Amino acid sequence: MTFLEILGIWFATAMTLFILSFLYKDNPFYKLAENIFVGVTLGYSVVGAIWKTIYPEWVVPLFSSDVGIWRKGFLLIPGVLGILALARIIPKLNWLSRPAFAFVMGWGAGVAIPTAVDAFVLKHTSKTVSAILPGGEFTFGAVFTAFSNLLIVVIVLCVLVYFFFSIEHRGPIRVASRLGVLFLMVAFGIAYGNTVMGRMALLYNRFFELKQNASGESYFATPILVLVTVLGLIVHEVWIKPRPPGTEDVQLEKPPEGAST
Amino acid sequence: MNASEFFLNLDRRWIFLVIGLVVLLPIVRPFDLPGIKPTDQSKNYFDTMNAVPEGTKILISADFDPGSKPELYPMLEATLRHAFKKKLRIVVMTLWLTGIGMVEKAIKDNVAYAKDHFGVEPQEGKDYVFIGWKTGGSAVVIGMGVNILEMFSQDNYGKPLAEHPIMAGVKSLKDFKIVVSLSAGTPGFKEWVQYGVQKNNLTFVGGCTGIIIPEAYPYLQAGQMKGVLGGMKGAAEYEKLLNIPGTATGGMVALSLAQFMIILLVAACNIIYIASGRWRKP
Numbered sequence: 042m043t044f045l046e047i048l049g050i051w052f053a054t055a056m057t058l059f060i061l062s063f064l065y066k067d068n069p070f071y072k073l074a075e076n077i078f079v080g081v082t083l084g085y086s087v088v089g090a091i092w093k094t095i096y097p098e099w100v101v102p103l104f105s106s107d108v109g110i111w112r113k114g115f116l117l118i119p120g121v122l123g124i125l126a127l128a129r130i131i132p133k134l135n136w137l138s139r140p141a142f143a144f145v146m147g148w149g150a151g152v153a154i155p156t157a158v159d160a161f162v163l164k165h166t167s168k169t170v171s172a173i174l175p176g177g178e179f180t181f182g183a184v185f186t187a188f189s190n191l192l193i194v195v196i197v198l199c200v201l202v203y204f205f206f207s208i209e210h211r212g213p214i215r216v217a218s219r220l221g222v223l224f225l226m227v228a229f230g231i232a233y234g235n236t237v238m239g240r241m242a243l244l245y246n247r248f249f250e251l252k253q254n255a256s257g258e259s260y261f262a263t264p265i266l267v268l269v270t271v272l273g274l275i276v277h278e279v280w281i282k283p284r285p286p287g288t289e290d291v292q293l294e295k296p297p298e299g300a301s302t
Numbered sequence: 303m304n305a306s307e308f309f310l311n312l313d314r315r316w317i318f319l320v321i322g323l324v325v326l327l328p329i330v331r332p333f334d335l336p337g338i339k340p341t342d343q344s345k346n347y348f349d350t351m352n353a354v355p356e357g358t359k360i361l362i363s364a365d366f367d368p369g370s371k372p373e374l375y376p377m378l379e380a381t382l383r384h385a386f387k388k389k390l391r392i393v394v395m396t397l398w399l400t401g402i403g404m405v406e407k408a409i410k411d412n413v414a415y416a417k418d419h420f421g422v423e424p425q426e427g428k429d430y431v432f433i434g435w436k437t438g439g440s441a442v443v444i445g446m447g448v449n450i451l452e453m454f455s456q457d458n459y460g461k462p463l464a465e466h467p468i469m470a471g472v473k474s475l476k477d478f479k480i481v482v483s484l485s486a487g488t489p490g491f492k493e494w495v496q497y498g499v500q501k502n503n504l505t506f507v508g509g510c511t512g513i514i515i516p517e518a519y520p521y522l523q524a525g526q527m528k529g530v531l532g533g534m535k536g537a538a539e540y541e542k543l544l545n546i547p548g549t550a551t552g553g554m555v556a557l558s559l560a561q562f563m564i565i566l567l568v569a570a571c572n573i574i575y576i577a578s579g580r581w582r583k584p
Binding site: 065082086090093094097098152156157161168228231232234236237238239241242243245249 | 315318321322325326329330369370371372373399400402434435436437440444455456460495496497499500501511512513515516520521523524525526533534535549552553556557560561564
């Protein structure tokens, strides 16, 4: 293993432990890791965008003798729009960014709306509705599919009724609305369960890597850094932690006997 | 303080500690739980990959970052192993900048794995190529539907993409028999369905994190996705179908224990809450 690889392992281990230390309470180790994470992510994204897209796809062809004048002219358009978008950060000139954002929104709407209607609305609706009364053989599978599709239609309608406030929720509308809430709760429960599973998978992965990094090959990164983090937290809690004025521990006097509390 | 008050006022850090220990246990002392049973959607993913003949070109888009690594990286590894085992020709890409490093590692590790376990030696440029990342999300997918070489003029390492033998005869997405998206969010499988699958009539399979898997089911039902792997469980099912246990199979023991503990805690809290009589108070 190279020195840089070992350094990477130690850094990853330290960051994992620092972030996990938040489970105890907010502390400087956590703050350090949080700020490094934000900074590295931003820096990586900016550098990646420059070297993976702007430089090879815009700068190189723009200054290349192999590229024709027309293509260079077209390349100038996104460049100008990109620079105009940056005007957003200057309050006096932020109106200059409007053409760039208008272009992005116009392109987005033009491209997204027709395909979204086709891919998300028509396709899904037709598949659901067409399977409610299936043709062909009368099998258990076909009946089950028809029932589950019918259930989807009923659930969609009930949930829509719950969010429909133009009429009072009384009688059958109230029943449908209450059912809609129940279906929403089931959906939220499923989402919560899946989220927990995802977070547990993350925790497992970090623990798994911490165990791997505990070996001699990684120069015992995990045990050493666990010790450093725990000692650091103790030192911070006992000696360093600053206290705002007026929050010193005050020994309350005992109230006189017989006094009402 | 009685028992119910004690539990209802328990410092939540004790619960963190218990969950932590439960997840740690199978890592420190590995053991097995009853077998993983693949679901239909995982079988469909496997069958779609398995049905294509040797030499077929497929596209794998690893649309995730390190935050979703535990769930999606095992899927990427298993998909690469499956493809190398079947001697498919693979073009790998990512729509997430922070996915580049993981894809590079997955390719490197699994080329070595294929040499050791399948007796094949995949050659870069001929059997596989990593074309890297391009900003734009949906615009990239639309562009690839028209001309891939215009969208990705170079591979991830700066070599002109047209010089790779694997790209011979590849103009657009239509030239891939299967497109795979392992997706952690946006851009991901929805963009592939909306701008790639619909327009180019592609055979599409995907993998998602557990959080977004319910969003994938309508696409599965509508036939826009042939199969889907959901979270670490889906990855473990795929490993089971491939008969190559990986990190997801190991992780399922910890996940099952943690899930069981959470259900136990939720049930216990509700029982204690009801027993305490607090629910009667306004």
